[in-house]
Amino acid sequence: MSGSDDVLYNFKSYWDRTGWARHPLTGHLSFHDRRPEEIAQSLQTSLYFGTLISIFGRVGIPVRTRDFLSASSPNGEVFVRTTKLPHLVADWLRREGVSSEPAAVGDVNDPRWQRGQNIIEMLNWAFYYLNMYSRETQTMAKVHKERMQLVELSIKAMAESLCSVASAIYGCEIRVMPSWGSSPVLAARLRDNGWCDSDSPFFPESMTRASVSADYYFGGLRCPRARGDHSGCSTAICNEYCRKITPGDYEQVHTAGCRGCKSELVPEQAIHLVEKGQVPVLQWDGDTIHVSAGDDTNAYVTVSHVWSDGLGNNDKENSLWACQLSRIQSLVNELGRGMEMPGAGQVRGEDGNRLVPFWIDTLCVPVGDENRHPGGNRTRDLRKEAIGQMADIYRRARQVLVLDSFILSLPRSADVIDKYLRIHLSNWHHRLWTMQEGQLARRLVFQFRDGAESFEDMRREEMRAFDRYAPQNLCSPLRLLCAVELEAFYAGAELGADAGRDVSARMRSCARYLRSRETSRSEDESVCVANILGLPAAEVLQRDGADARMARFYDLVGRFDPRIIFHNHPRLGLDGYRWAPRSFLRQLPDLINVRDTGFQTTPQLCALLPNGGGLPVRFGGFEFSSDALPRPGSPKLFKPMTDGRGWAPRWPGDTKVAWFASTYEMVVQDVLEETPPLGPRQRWAVILPGVLQRDYLPPPPFRAIMGIIDADIPACPATAKEIRRTVWTRPEGNVQYPAYTVPGRIPVRYVCRVEITLEGPETVPQDAPFIWVWAYGRQQEWCIR
Structure with missing residues (x-):
């Protein structure tokens, strides 16, 4: 040796x-x-x-x-x-x-x-x-x-x-x-210093594993943002970020030091530009809002903000306090200084300096019934049309300026770790729309107390004297991650339309990042995610309601890892989409929670049948009949039938318990609210994510899904003439698989998740009641609806 x-x-x-x-x-x-x-x-x-x-x-x-x-x-x-x-x-x-x-x-x-x-x-x-x-x-x-x-x-x-x-x-x-991962010791240390359980991991978007060193470092600091009691928070998001804006109760705020000013209404010209499919951009000279069309010859800055800071509107009119307009114009002017901004000199302020055009949703996305349907034309909704343009608006902007009160309280000269924490803990970083705005930006810039700075500026300053291969930095790459991690995330390379990866894989990545995001309108989620993934959000906007829009979003994605049907998220209740997550927000687990094994390798993507047709997948499973859904939480024992032939091991020395000689315990979990009506002797299908072989099962519980089999599919597959029976297959040695595969697709209407435990013959009492089931091979095709 x-x-x-x-x-x-x-x-x-x-x-x-x-x-x-x-x-x-x-x-x-x-x-x-x-x-x-x-x-x-x-x-x-x-x-x-x-x-x-x-x-x-x-x-x-x-x-x-x-x-x-x-x-x-x-x-x-x-x-x-x-x-x-x-x-x-x-x-x-x-x-x-x-x-x-x-x-x-x-x-x-x-x-x-x-x-x-x-x-x-x-x-x-x-x-x-x-x-x-x-x-x-x-x-x-x-x-x-x-x-x-x-x-x-x-x-x-x-x-x-x-x-x-x-x-x-x-x-x-x-x-x-x-x-x-983290540690209970460090988690307690973080809580003692005012951090929320959702704050860790501090680098959730990171592909560099540094959660222990980050928890240790930040756990030694008092959380710089006081957010009250965290006892009701989840591990996905702090309750502080879940506050929703109610338009009718919304109040705009003045700038500090303003002794009173009037509210300025955006000119109708901005609405007309939206009607024409153009981008209205604004310049404020201290007295008048000037409107023009933003494009390559008229460069502009977009303003990304959170409405909780008082820069939104009450959903009735596109207006803003004059003091805020002056502040925004001053900030974008400073941002545009030294940059090539074609067209910016067309309007000048009282001091003779050029006014840089800007776009802000408060003024440029039409609100109010008369703006949504101009001239009484009820066939158009200009608010939807403007939202449908937003991906292009942010992509075409020369810069995106982030205004957040928590970030603004920090000086630009602060250490990179302090800057990272300000952004990480800000309301801006936890809103859904701002994730889209940051992902789509050419150049993302944050306004600090005494000036603006981009991620690129922060990184350049930090890396000037940083040796990433120094032993202490390799052992704890905290400063490096603070300097580069958010920049990499908001650059959107992994999620954008040109990422070179299948859109379903990018959707899975995006879903992980949405765990700590919130929005006041649930129907906006699918629109934002479509924009981030480079899908036509205008088609999503054509539907009304959060569920209908999400269903259309899945149609646009089109292809999925079939293991998605076993996810732990809440599910859509629409026919054809009961397999799909209802929302990605506030959901901690990954969409794909089935591990890869030597017996269940990463499968090929499957194509969704659009407009409610369902998702065709190939997995093993079993079928049984029952007049009612088994009561949630109450275990049921199942045993596969062998068609009476009493199959025996087919090779010498085989000692494994065959699939048909085992007994399975099943417990029903979270039943979908929109369960279809049941018929007499209702046929149920349980679809399994892997091989039911004792030595190769994942740690319990083994999660599967259950649904109602379409009544048009013939019963008793083991006796049907069209059955192709593959009794034994041995691609990986002495492994035994279920035997039956029905030609064609079996439609199944999803009802609930179930937990499966494989019991050995010695653990089941001889007189224990059980239900006979027909077992299907892992190549059986189902259509989950």
Whole structure:
């Protein structure tokens, strides 16, 4: 055995060498009859010291346990310290250098590539077993749980740093590196300092894993924004950002120091430009609002703001206080100074300086019945037409200026971490429309107390003296992320229409970012997301109501990962779209919550049948008959039928429990409110995201969906002549799959999610009542409606 193999083998065989029992297939540790002190000691020895010694040993750097111990306390207690870690990382960097590009895949003849692969394997191994210990921690008494959580935190912090270093040195893709997540210890520390549970992760859009170091750093600071009690907040969004504007009660505000001024109404010329499909832009000379058409020959700035700061309107007229107009005009003039702004000199102020044209929704999106339907023509809604233009309005603007009162309270000279926090905690960063406005901007600029600054300006200033490969920055890349992460997100490269990825994948990314967003009008969500993804939002606007618009949005997306049907979001209640999320807002989980396995690889996209036709997918499942929907929360036992032939194993030495010899327990979850009427002996389908084989099931609960089978589909598929029966298939060894596949598509009207548990024959009492089901193969095609 080579030296490199020795390191990896010794690391992975720790529990075997120290007498711990592990499951031969899953590797699960047995904690039975182990004292909490034993468990904590083995955790620290194997995954803290073992990981450090093994990873540095793999690159030839000797590390000893005592290098990370300190006995400096007065009573002689020994503490774990990472003081030497940056020095060891510096040695690692000197030996290996950094990678300027991703590592070549499968370059097995390159020793450096082999070292990188071994290190990734060790980090993933540590992550797997750390999660195993964490589950055991939850069963312990408080005093032991607290000690275990401290040990787990030390491992997470150390391993997150090593992941960051390995990624830089070997060019590893982030997706192959584990994400270490937060810690109960750090979560409590954050709460004690006034942070909301939704604030972490601080870099939710990041593909760089730095959640532990971020929580540790920010948890040591008092939250710079007081938001009151967070006990009613969710982990997706703080309640402070969920306040909705009621147009009838809305009041605009004056600027500080204004002693009273009049409200200025936008001229009708702006409305006429919207009628013509043009962009009305404004210039305020202190007395009159001048209106012109914004285009490449008449450059303009758009203003992005939150209505809670008092710059909106009451949905009755397009007007704004004169003091606010003067402030906005002054700010955009300053922003346009030194920039090429064709047409900006056509109107000048009292001081003779040019007035830069600007667009703001308060004045330029028509409101009021007479503006929505000019001249009594009820066939046009100018507000919808203006909203349909907004993607182009923001894309064509030379700059987008962000006005938010919380950001405005910080000076431009502040540290980049403080600037990041101001934006991260601002109302602007948590509204749906402003996400669209920031994503679509050519250049996004934030107004601070004493001047405006773009993300590019912030990054340039910070990176001037920043060494991203310094050991301390690799171990904790906090400053780098504060300087670049929001810029990368609002640049929209991942989400935009030219991103080069399928729109369904971009929709999935977008849905993750919408978890902490809110809007006062639920029907606006699908419009904003369509704009961000480069879809024709005008077609979405043709529908009325949030659900109808969302359905049209899905028609425009067109193709989906079939695993989306198993998502955890609330669902649309419209026929043909019951498989689909009703909203992406305030939803923490990913849209795709089914893991990839060797048995369920990432499937091909499936095409939606538009206008309510449903989503065709291919998955295994089973069918049963019942007069009523099983009561939610009440377990039911199911057993697949074998058509009476009593199939037996088809090869020598097979000992696995076959699918048809197993019993399944099913519990109904969250039933859709709009459940269709049921008939006598109603036929139900349960559709499964993976293979129902005991050794390969994901950790319980195993979530599936259930729905009503179309009455036109013949019953009893196992006896029908058209059935194609594939009793056994063995593409991955001794794995047994369900046997029946019906030619053609089975329409199913979604009703609810269910949780499935695979029970062994020995755990089910002989007299336990169960329901016979017909099982379908994983290539069965369904149409989820």
